[in-house]
Amino acid sequence: MTVTKIIDKTTENLQTLTPIVSGSLDIGAGESQGMRLITRVLGQLQADYPEVSIHLRSGAAGRIANQLADGQLDFGIIMGNQVSSQxxxxxxxxxxxxxxxxxxxxxxxxxxxxxxxxxxxxxxxxSEQAMNEHRFQNWWQNVSDQLQIVGTYDLIFNAQLLVTTSHCYALAFDNLVPIEDNSLLTFRPLSPALNESTTLIWSKDRQLSSVAQIFLKRLKSITE
Structure with missing residues (x-):
């Protein structure tokens, strides 16, 4: 057998032994700069496994929890310190x-x-989700009954339009709205500071797919 044929045969064997990873990966998340890390891992995953399709779904924590429960999502990304034991x-x-x-x-x-x-x-x-979860209850201190909350929002893109046209103020996460030199808007942090952690969650009752396991392994490798 010639050297060329040996190389071709070896390559064929390796391709046969290497599993083809395919399927979909569904992730639900709220709006956060923390998604940059997630999307970086997802981009590399899809580059390595072109047969994998990725679906990102926006939503509040309650909706994400429901979709995890019924199997619509593989993972959810939530903000805040309260993570259910399930x-x-x-x-x-x-x-x-x-x-x-x-x-x-x-x-x-x-x-x-x-x-x-x-x-x-x-x-x-x-943020409607933050209000429902009483995220600002301690931060308001003793002025909560003096605040004038005129509305709620789900997506900061729409909220920024309202701030621009109605001259109201939006309680929001930092760095979600680009603030350029010619922008009509600006952002100011709260004092005392109010911060939220970012957590990836998945159901304990469902077996992760091969795609989901690879994603999780890669994410852990750069976070732990």
Whole structure:
């Protein structure tokens, strides 16, 4: 057998022994810069396994939990420290910080940080999920009954449009809205600071697919 034929035969054997990974990977998440790490792993995964399809679904924690329960999702990404014992969890290094998205031409934009007292009487729109989970209950301190919450939002893209046109303020995570030099909006962090951890969760009652196991292994390798 010639050297060329030996090489061709070896290559054929290796290809036969290497499993073809295919299928779909479904991940539900809220809006967070923590998704940059997730998408980086997903991009490399899809480059290595072209037969894999990836589906990202936006949603609040309650919706993500329901979709994990009925098998629509392989993983969910949630913000905050409360993770139910029914899930396996991997805490990511990224932390989101709450602040105020507001028009540049307002007096409040002159402040370096925003305190609860600064928001008294100001028109606020707030993340509906965060409100339902009472994320700001401790931060409000003793001024909660003096706040003017005029609405809620699910997606910060839509919220920023309302802030721009209605001159209200949005309680939001940092770095979700690009603030350019010519932007009409700016962002100010809260004081005292209010931060949220980011956690990947998956059901303890369901066996992860091969694709999901590979994704999780790769994510763990750069987070643990």
């Amino acid at each position: 899930y396996s969890a991997l805490k990511l290094a990224h932390t989101d910080s709450w602040g105020i998205l507001l028009p540049k031409n307002t007096a409040l934009a002159q402040k370096a940080v925003i305190t609860p007292q600064d928001l008294v009487g100001q028109p606020l729109i707030v």
